[in-house]
Amino acid sequence: DAMVIQNPRYQVTQFGKPVTLSCSQTLNHNVMYWYQQKSSQAPKLLFHYYDKDFNNEADTPDNFQSRRPNTSFCFLDIRSPGLGDAAMYLCATSRDRGDIQYFGAGTRLSVL
Amino acid sequence: GESVGLHLPTLSVQEGDNSIINCAYSNSASDYFIWYKQESGKGPQFIIDIRSNMDKRQGQRVTVLLNKTVKHLSLQIAATQPGDSAVYFCALISSGSARQLTFGSGTQLTVLP
Numbered sequence: 377d378a379m380v381i382q383n384p385r386y387q388v389t390q391f392g393k394p395v396t397l398s399c400s401q402t403l404n405h406n407v408m409y410w411y412q413q414k415s416s417q418a419p420k421l422l423f424h425y426y427d428k429d430f431n432n433e434a435d436t437p438d439n440f441q442s443r444r445p446n447t448s449f450c451f452l453d454i455r456s457p458g459l460g461d462a463a464m465y466l467c468a469t470s471r472d473r474g475d476i477q478y479f480g481a482g483t484r485l486s487v488l
Numbered sequence: 489g490e491s492v493g494l495h496l497p498t499l500s501v502q503e504g505d506n507s508i509i510n511c512a513y514s515n516s517a518s519d520y521f522i523w524y525k526q527e528s529g530k531g532p533q534f535i536i537d538i539r540s541n542m543d544k545r546q547g548q549r550v551t552v553l554l555n556k557t558v559k560h561l562s563l564q565i566a567a568t569q570p571g572d573s574a575v576y577f578c579a580l581i582s583s584g585s586a587r588q589l590t591f592g593s594g595t596q597l598t599v600l601p
Contacts, residue, residue, distance in 0.1 A: 380531075416594070416596075417593075418577055418591035418592065418593055418594055420530065421588070421589070421592055423511075430588030466532070467529050468531075473587045474519060474581050476522060476534055476537060477534075477589055478534060479524075479528050479531035479532045479533070480531050481531045482529075482531045483528065484529070
């Protein structure tokens with residue numbers, strides 16, 4: 377059974393139209409991460425939550441925001457998607473910082 | 489900063505042969521190392537990890553070797569099967585307060601019939 381669940385698996389949006397991707401976990405892990413992965417590249421960390429503490433990566437554009445309303449759920453909001461934001465978005469969780477990260481299946485975002 | 493690199497971007501092996509995927513890293517201040525497998529259209533899947541105080545760890549059909557002297561990590565897959573075809577990423581967890589996960593660039597493994 378999937379322990380890190382991402383919805384939807386595929387998302388199509390229009391240029392500039394806000395979009396929200398969701399992630400839920402059944403592992404009760406403290407840390408949740410969002411990564412962006414483009415074709416043939418390694419995942420790139422956007423930000424993470426350690427419990428309710430938000431940690432943004434220095435080079436993450438302001439266009440990307442995140443919310444974690446409770447332990448189980450975390451959302452990625454893209455306020456004004458551009459063509460360059462088309463990618464696979466991966467959610468991951470870990471029990472604590474520095475522990476093994478477990479990934480969801482990802483959401484493939486297309487921007488038209 | 490830290491960097492993790494892979495020697496070869498692609499690797500093709502015959503079904504039933506053993507596969508070896510290599511990874512070099514530059515920062516010796518790493519607590520442990522992880523191998524992930526990512527199939528097309530899916531998220532990375534944890535395969536095996538190894539602590540920095542170990543030099544070998546075995547799992548089911550997989551063995552990870554760590555050589556801290558030359559900062560080299562390898563993943564060996566025994567009796568490679570078609571289902572092993574995927575991109576394999578090595579990653580390391582840095583020591584210190586940040587404890588970030590840093591990915592290598594990935595190796596595409598193709599298993600030939």
